[in-house]
Each structure stands twice: as structure tokens, then as C-alpha cells.
Amino acid sequence: MKCSFCKKDAVFEARYAGNFFCRAHFISMYWKRIKRHIGKNELVVSGDKVAIALSGGKDSTVLLHVFHELFGKRPDIKLVAITIDEGIRGYRPRSLPVARKNCKKLGVPHYVVSFQKEFSTTLDKIVSRKTDKSPCTFCGVLRRYLLNQTAKKLGCTKLATGHNLDDEAQVILMNLFRGDEQKIARLGAKVGIKSFKGFVQRIKPMRVVPEKETALFAMLAGIEADYHVCPYAHLAYREDVRSLLDSIEQKYPGTKFTLLSSMDKIISELKKSSSSRSPSVCKGCGELTSGELCQACAYLGGIKHG
Numbered sequence: 001m002k003c004s005f006c007k008k009d010a011v012f013e014a015r016y017a018g019n020f021f022c023r024a025h026f027i028s029m030y031w032k033r034i035k036r037h038i039g040k041n042e043l044v045v046s047g048d049k050v051a052i053a054l055s056g057g058k059d060s061t062v063l064l065h066v067f068h069e070l071f072g073k074r075p076d077i078k079l080v081a082i083t084i085d086e087g088i089r090g091y092r093p094r095s096l097p098v099a100r101k102n103c104k105k106l107g108v109p110h111y112v113v114s115f116q117k118e119f120s121t122t123l124d125k126i127v128s129r130k131t132d133k134s135p136c137t138f139c140g141v142l143r144r145y146l147l148n149q150t151a152k153k154l155g156c157t158k159l160a161t162g163h164n165l166d167d168e169a170q171v172i173l174m175n176l177f178r179g180d181e182q183k184i185a186r187l188g189a190k191v192g193i194k195s196f197k198g199f200v201q202r203i204k205p206m207r208v209v210p211e212k213e214t215a216l217f218a219m220l221a222g223i224e225a226d227y228h229v230c231p232y233a234h235l236a237y238r239e240d241v242r243s244l245l246d247s248i249e250q251k252y253p254g255t256k257f258t259l260l261s262s263m264d265k266i267i268s269e270l271k272k273s274s275s276s277r278s279p280s281v282c283k284g285c286g287e288l289t290s291g292e293l294c295q296a297c298a299y300l301g302g303i304k305h306g
């Protein structure tokens with residue numbers, strides 16, 4: 001097949017748009033889409049110190065490279081990277097060196113924070129106890145807690161995560177299926193209450209890019225990333241939603257984009273109605289919460305504040 005824009009050999013077919021892309025046009029389309037998304041939503045502005053949540057996987061590593069390219073030379077914007085080591089044997093020890101290597105190559109300051117050091121336990125130990133919750137439930141809550149705490153300590157104004165279109169579409173469906181209206185209201189390109197000093201606003205610059213396109217971009221741009229899959233991933237509810245969505249997308253290309261854009265309209269309405277509620281603060285750690293204790297404190301029986 002030939003590129004729809006220049007008649008060179010195509011490396012990618014965007015079935016949702018009915019177009020083929022050669023290498024150069026694919027890379028240019030990828031950049032354009034991310035830059036437009038960042039600009040339109042003012043994800044990064046002058047004066048920002050941005051922490052990149054870097055796992056070493058393809059999405060966060062591409063995000064690191066994209067931000068370094070866009071903002072690395074700007075004197076008014078600072079970048080740092082944070083990696084959380086959850087303590088998952090055979091998985092995190094593989095991606096951590098990749099994260100380190102990429103930060104070193106780009107000259108981005110890199111901070112590694114571990115469950116072991118902060119909570120005196122690891123995810124492996126937590127899940128070895130009998131529990132009805134999936135490993136991802138603990139992992140997600142505790143990782144978000146540490147990312148926010150570390151970004152706050154480093155004086156960051158934003159925390160950028162590598163969530164892609166597939167991740168976002170999956171989370172929307174998961175919350176819809178669970179009937180969790182509050183969590184749906186918290187989704188979007190920018191998450192969190194800017195005015196609340198205990199919370200570093202989270203931004204998602206990659207949420208308009210399908211997962212496959214980031215994998216292709218990483219390969220074409222020669223970005224080294226870790227492609228191993230977490231040993232707990234298959235236990236997550238998300239995996240069932242992922243296969244459901246992928247099969248619908250296969251039959252009806254563009255479904256994930258449509259789901260995201262239509263939900264974004266609903267989310268902005270939900271945000272308006274929920275913004276009047278004042279946030280409560282966790283008694284254990286000072287993080288934002290909807291109850292007395294945040295989920296991280298509830299799981300660990302209270303994390304000492306500070």
C-alpha cells in the first residue's frame with residue numbers, strides 16, 4: 001500500500017480515518033496530534049515544573065522524549081521523571097534500567113521511589129496475603145499516592161502520565177459499568193483541583209493517541225522502551241474491558257475516539273456540578289479523599305503524614 005499523502009510505501013493504516021501513512025507522514029501526524037492536544041488544553045504553561053511518571057514502558061518513555069523535545073530547551077519549564085518501584089519480581093527490575101537509561105541520555109533528573117522504602121512492603125507481599133481485591137487495585141492506589149507525594153516534594157506543578165487512548169477508553173467503560181459517576185467526573189486531559197495545594201494536577205498528553213501508534217512511533221523514532229507485561233495484568237478487570245473494546249474497534253474502527261470525545265463532553269458537565277463540592281482531606285496523610293481516609297491509607301492502615 002502507498003501513503004495517502006505522498007505515494008511512498010505505507011508503514012501504517014489508520015482504519016478509523018481511511019488513510020495510509022509512510023514513515024515521515026506518520027511521524028508528522030503523531031507529533032501534530034499530541035502538540036494540538038497539549039496546546040488546546042494548556043497542559044503545560046510557562047512556569048511549570050513537570051514530573052513525568054516514567055515506568056520505562058513505551059507510553060511513558062515516548063512521553064519523556066516528546067516532552068524533552070518540546071520543552072527541554074525552554075528556560076521557563078522544568079522537567080523531572082519519577083519511577084515507582086512497586087516491588088514486582090521479574091517485571092519492574094527489567095523496566096527500571098530502561099527508564100534510567102532514557103533519563104540519562106536526555107539529561108532529565110530521575111527519582112526512583114519504592115513501595116519497600118515508603119511502605120515497608122512490596123506489591124508482591126501485599127498480594128500474597130489473601131484478599132478479594134486485584135493486585136492492580138492496590139498497585140494503582142499506592143502508586144498514585146507516591147507519585148503525588150513525590151511530585152509535591154519536588155515542587156512540581158504538574159504530573160504527566162502516559163495514559164493513551166486505549167487506557168482512557170477502558171477506564172471510561174470500567175467506570176460506566178461500575179456506575180461510578182464520581183470517578184468519571186475526575187477523568188479528562190487535566191485531572192485534579194488546581195487550587196488545592198495538596199494535589200499536583202495530573203495531565204495526560206497522550207490520551208488522544210492509540211496504543212499501537214505509540215508503539216510504532218517508539219520503533220520508528222528508535223526510542224528504547226520495555227515491552228514486558230506485568231505478571232498481574234491478566235487478573236485485572238481492565239483486561240476483559242480491553243478485549244471487549246478491541247473487538248468492537250476491530251469491527252467498527254474509530255469507536256475508541258468516539259467514546260472519548262463524547263464522554264469528554266459529558267465529563268465537562270459532570271465537572272461543573274461536582275466542582276462546587278469542597279474536597280476533604282485524609283486524616284492519615286493529608287491527600288484528597290471523598291471519605292475520612294484516602295484509599296492508600298485505608299489499605300495500609302494509615303500512612304504517617306509527611
Ligand code: SF4
Pocket residue numbers: 086135136137139140230231232233236
Ligand atoms: Fe500494577 Fe496492575 Fe499495572 Fe501490574 S498491571 S503494574 S499490578 S497496575
Ligand code: ZN
Pocket residue numbers: 282283284285286287293294295296297298303
Ligand atoms: Zn491518606
